[in-house]
Amino acid sequence: MEYNTVHSPLLLVALLIPLIGTLGVMFRGKEENIREGISSVSSILLLGTVCFMIKPVLNGQTLVFQMFSLLPGVSVTLRADAMSMIFALVASSLWTIAVFYSMGYMRGLKEHAQTRFNACFALAIFGAIGVAFSDNLFTLYLFYEVVSVCTYPLVAHHQDKEGYDGARKYIVYLTTTAKMFLLPAMILIYVLTGTLDFPHNIHEGVFSGDANRALVTMLYVFCLFGFAKNGIMPFHHWLPGAMVAPTPVSALLHAVAVVKVGVFCTTRTMLYVFGVDLMEAFNLGIPTAYFVGFTIIMASVIALSKDNLKSRLAYSTVSQLSYIILGVALLSVPGIQGGLIHIVNHAFSKITLFFCAGAIYVVTHKKYISEMEGLGKAMPFTFGAFGIASLSMIGAPPVAGFITKWNLLVGSVEAHQLGILFILLASTILNAAYFAPVTYKAFFGKPPSGTEYTKVKEAPLSMLIPILIACFISVLIGIFPQYMLQFVKAVTG
Numbered sequence: 001m002e003y004n005t006v007h008s009p010l011l012l013v014a015l016l017i018p019l020i021g022t023l024g025v026m027f028r029g030k031e032e033n034i035r036e037g038i039s040s041v042s043s044i045l046l047l048g049t050v051c052f053m054i055k056p057v058l059n060g061q062t063l064v065f066q067m068f069s070l071l072p073g074v075s076v077t078l079r080a081d082a083m084s085m086i087f088a089l090v091a092s093s094l095w096t097i098a099v100f101y102s103m104g105y106m107r108g109l110k111e112h113a114q115t116r117f118n119a120c121f122a123l124a125i126f127g128a129i130g131v132a133f134s135d136n137l138f139t140l141y142l143f144y145e146v147v148s149v150c151t152y153p154l155v156a157h158h159q160d161k162e163g164y165d166g167a168r169k170y171i172v173y174l175t176t177t178a179k180m181f182l183l184p185a186m187i188l189i190y191v192l193t194g195t196l197d198f199p200h201n202i203h204e205g206v207f208s209g210d211a212n213r214a215l216v217t218m219l220y221v222f223c224l225f226g227f228a229k230n231g232i233m234p235f236h237h238w239l240p241g242a243m244v245a246p247t248p249v250s251a252l253l254h255a256v257a258v259v260k261v262g263v264f265c266t267t268r269t270m271l272y273v274f275g276v277d278l279m280e281a282f283n284l285g286i287p288t289a290y291f292v293g294f295t296i297i298m299a300s301v302i303a304l305s306k307d308n309l310k311s312r313l314a315y316s317t318v319s320q321l322s323y324i325i326l327g328v329a330l331l332s333v334p335g336i337q338g339g340l341i342h343i344v345n346h347a348f349s350k351i352t353l354f355f356c357a358g359a360i361y362v363v364t365h366k367k368y369i370s371e372m373e374g375l376g377k378a379m380p381f382t383f384g385a386f387g388i389a390s391l392s393m394i395g396a397p398p399v400a401g402f403i404t405k406w407n408l409l410v411g412s413v414e415a416h417q418l419g420i421l422f423i424l425l426a427s428t429i430l431n432a433a434y435f436a437p438v439t440y441k442a443f444f445g446k447p448p449s450g451t452e453y454t455k456v457k458e459a460p461l462s463m464l465i466p467i468l469i470a471c472f473i474s475v476l477i478g479i480f481p482q483y484m485l486q487f488v489k490a491v492t493g
Contacts, residue, residue, distance in 0.1 A: 205275025335411025
């Protein structure tokens, strides 16, 4: 594909919308209707701005906006290409849904510090959009750190010992790995190549053909571990620990921003810093696929042992994130496509699951799966949506996750990796083992002795409608996958 670079201030507009929304929330924080109205309008404006970029990007244009330059080859520059649009569309559309859900959740539980919550939420989206539209590794690193800092107050929202412990673990893991691995790797890449800019083609990378193999391999490993938001074991402990946060924050962490920032940065770096050709020549891809395959299996096994619903979902996320990296690491076209499309598929399905967990807690104050037997009859829409989103995580048609699993299976066959094929099949069985009992017990289990659900009903419409919308989109992108796949196919050429 031929690329036509076009200067576009739309990129700056998209970046500024959540930032201005943050300021609006802070200045009008005492008036909750106005505060939440600002958040809602900001999210809708951001989604509309991102949608304006779809047509030119699909027509082969690369939209660019340089903010300022620091050194030759080092600048803060924004860029919208096919891969950018995958993450930007996910972050902007899910922010819109999450804003409306958060209103019902935070008001329903009469949570404190709602102004701070909304402001930090918008700032996290500001960072995520910056990551999505980064034109180079320096800009990517800058906004990656913005997301880490802005989400710390959200994880510590309850301001109790558990909240502070979870937030401390969260910030220490993410900032330490970035400083220890990612920052030195970025500096050394610049010294070796003279640039941090992403090329337009996933085959090129920034290294020359005579690059030192051992040094490039070391830099690759540093980048893989440096983006610890990707949840790869052993740098995954921050993610389950962050589940002490309110459910909308968990949804933000798992579906909208944080972990998606991690896997997007990882795959962006794999494809556009190292490049498919160099990764294949230096045999970096397949070992990475097996390495993250261990995370896929082990996280699924741990998820089986968790009775706390949010903890089970957290370890599910650790597992599911590695599907994205595994697909790209296969270096085959179907594998890369399966990995990248899972950024979208996992986001809509996982946010549905967390929204359902939040609705259950608001209505019943129940956190444990063993306490939810028979609850499905009182909350059929919530548990029905949970069941459908679970099917997506398992990879069953016609929900979105099936497209992911199909492409990954085809990609592993094309790469002649039967071991990866076995990992994918085993993980699918494990997915079913830890998801299916939740829905089954809710609809067909007997309530605990002495418990009656006659007064239990669905969560408020402000929560239920976002749940159903997210669930519906998860099914829609499973039945009509071609819309998002056109961006993925543009990435692979």
